[in-house]
Amino acid sequence: MNFCAIDFGTSNSAIALPHHASVRLVPVEGTHVTLPTAVFFNTDEDVQAYGRAAVESYIDGYEGRLMRSMKSILGSALAESTTDLGDGSAIRYLDVITLFVQHLKQRAEAAGQRMLQRVVMGRPVFFVDGDPEADRMAQAQLEAIAISIGFREVEFQYEPIAAAFDYEARLDHEQVVLVADIGGGTSDFSLVRVGPERAKHLHRKSDVLAHHGVHVAGTDYDKRVELEGVLTEFGYKSVDSKGKEVPNRIYFDLATWHLINTVYSPRRAGEFALLKHIYSEPAYHRRLMTVIDRRLGHALAARAEDAKIAVSAGGEVEIDLDEVEEELSASFDADMLIACSRDETQRIVDAARHTVELAGIPPCRVDALYFTGGSTGLKFLTDALSAAFPNAKPVVGDRLSSVATGLGIHARRVFGAAA
DSSP states (O other), X not given: OOEEEXXXXXXXXXXXXXXXXXXXEOOSBTTXXXXXXXXXXXXXXXXXXETHHHHHHHHTTOSEEEEEOGGGGTTSTTTTSEEEOSSSOEEEHHHHHHHHHHHHHHHHHHHXXXXXXXXXXXXXXXXXXXXXXXXXXXXXXXXXXXXXXXXXXXXXXXXXXXXXXXXXXXXSSOEEEEEEEEOSSOEEEEEEEEOTTGGGOSOOGGGEEEEEEESOSHHHHHHHHIIIIIGGGGTTTOBOXXXXXXXXXXXXXXXXXXXXXGGGSHHHHHHHHTTGGGOSSHHHHHHHHHHHHHTOHHHHHHHHHHHHHHHTTSOEEEEEOTTTSTTOEEEEEHHHHHHHTHHHHHXXXXXXXXXXXXXXXXXXXXXXXXEESGGGGOHHHHHHHHHHSTTSEEEEOOTTTHHHHHHXXXXXXXXXXXX
16 A cells, blocks of 8 residues: 555645545644645754744744745746755755655655555646646646655646545535635636446546636735735835835735745845835835845735635734834735735636536536635635525535545545555
């Protein structure tokens, strides 16, 4: 039984192993069966930390480089480039992903007490929107990483289809289900025919009626929250003395995880220091320079993500920005989140509708709408999707582990007979 399944997610990751006649998720950090997709290169102690420990090391003030949302780099020009670790050394982005996936494999081998040589890996419907060649490259890069860390056989399965397998295990009758897998980097949809009889078959191609996806998800909502709820206190959308909006590139880079570190380069820091005169409100420039000098970009991004989670089901929050300036804070509420992310929500709903259109069936024929992925915790988003399919029963899966479980079920079907 030397096989496993890996859900390498933008925000969280998990790994499943065969267990008796079923599968189980293995602890990957303490007793947790999910691991935040994060790596911290601690240059003070020359070690790497993963998951929650990575974020905690960064917050504790160790020198180094925190990296998150690495999955979104696959298939892009950035993948083969290097990033500075803060001590004069650099590492390829693909090598960062390799270290993280290898860490997952090692945790699974320790839990199962055996070497793992075969794997089913999850993949989004599209790694890269509108670019089939880049999409193929992204899967090839992930496959090469899996082989480089010791896997001999690598299979891929679409993440929303894996979630459908997890849902299917609970059914006693056939259904047509639209799986909405909305994670950190992508919103993926699969329309799948599922049921006890169909689950007996290894090859399910005819049961997959359509799949579609869009590269809009949780990190895009985080970005909107940071821009509209945090960075307005730093001059985003402010105007100069002539009434012209100040340059906004630095704000978008500060709100994008893998670009934050670029803001700290001596060249960019020096260039921005010279722009003090264009701000009609001097405090905005002073606060931004504090962020650059103290390298607080990732801290601001974390505050935005926390604020999104805090207001996701309604209510409001006061975002503490005291580490930038004493007594500085920003108010944010659910209505602001809905308003600032209206375009993102509409793109996700349109992708869901298009999935059903691709199958050639009317929306009223969808029996269930199965929600999985961390961003389905945004109630206004799931409400918008439910409204698009009023006859479908909304079903909430395990937001962080349904895909991993479904991948494990598929791995057992693919590799189990040969184990």
